[in-house]
Amino acid sequence: MAVRLVRGRAHRKDERADSELMSALCSGDEEAFSEIIRRFQGPVYSLLIRMLGNEDEAEELLQVTFCRVHRYRDHYDPSRPLVTWIFTIASNLAKKEWRRRSRWIQVPIDNVTLTSSIQTAPHYEAGRRELKASLEEAIAMLPPHYREPFLLREDQQLTYEEIAEVLNVRIGTVKSRINRARAMLRTALSDAWERWR
Structure with a gap:
């Protein structure tokens, strides 16, 4: 089939x-x-x-x-x-x-998956776990009006148009909120990323 x-x-x-x-x-x-x-x-x-x-x-x-x-x-x-x-x-x-x-909402770490080409050698595991925990914490700390469109885009893979319809906002608002969420996550994760590398 x-x-x-x-x-x-x-x-x-x-x-x-x-x-x-x-x-x-x-x-x-x-x-x-x-x-x-x-x-x-x-x-x-x-x-x-x-x-x-x-x-x-x-x-x-x-x-x-x-x-x-x-x-x-x-x-x-x-x-x-x-x-x-x-x-x-x-x-x-x-x-x-x-x-x-x-x-504020705390999101369980178990629900995050990292989709990157992180090496799986044993000495990378501790750093990977720390980075994963940092990512989850950073997502949980996003204000809801940034977190929601970010999750709809990244987790559910909705288009900007579909997210705009779900949230009842303009497409430009969706794009700016997702970009702002990504910028906030980059800032929040920069220290953890440097420690892991």
């Missing part, structure tokens, strides 16, 4: 399009809802865990997200990507949780 990758997700040729799934769900097809959950629960959970830094809260908001997808299925606009609609719901729930907490 042929598989193609789209924004980090594997799709089989015989899978129904997102708009078809939502149309089926609106017609009462609960199997379509199960397919939507199967298709999107991983990316949504990943986004929520990175935004909230707490597995229990992420799991709870994951359930709430899909309950809202089901409840508000008639509000879905089939001319727009389903992924952005679902991420908008999840993102809004996470923002509400941030406001409720109104404190």
Whole structure:
């Protein structure tokens, strides 16, 4: 069976399009809802865990997200990507949780993967772990309005247009916030990088 990758997700040729799934769900097809959950629960959970830094809260908001997808299925606009609609719901729930907490978020180190050509020799391991911890701490310390678009771009691989739609801001705002987040991370990680090298 042929598989193609789209924004980090594997799709089989015989899978129904997102708009078809939502149309089926609106017609009462609960199997379509199960397919939507199967298709999107991983990316949504990943986004929520990175935004909230707490597995229990992420799991709870994951359930709430899909309950809202089901409840508000008639509000879905089939001319727009389903992924952005679902991420908008999840993102809004996470923002509400941030406001409720109104404190800085610590993101677990276990959820970070470094995608670089770091050498894997044993003497590099300690430095790599330190760099990974520094990266995670720096991401957690980003203000939410910088962290959120950064994670949507880097973790979920959304386009600038999709991020703008999820966050309900202009594309220019998305680009500047992501660039600012990257600059803040570069500054925060410069000392750790020099120690590791």
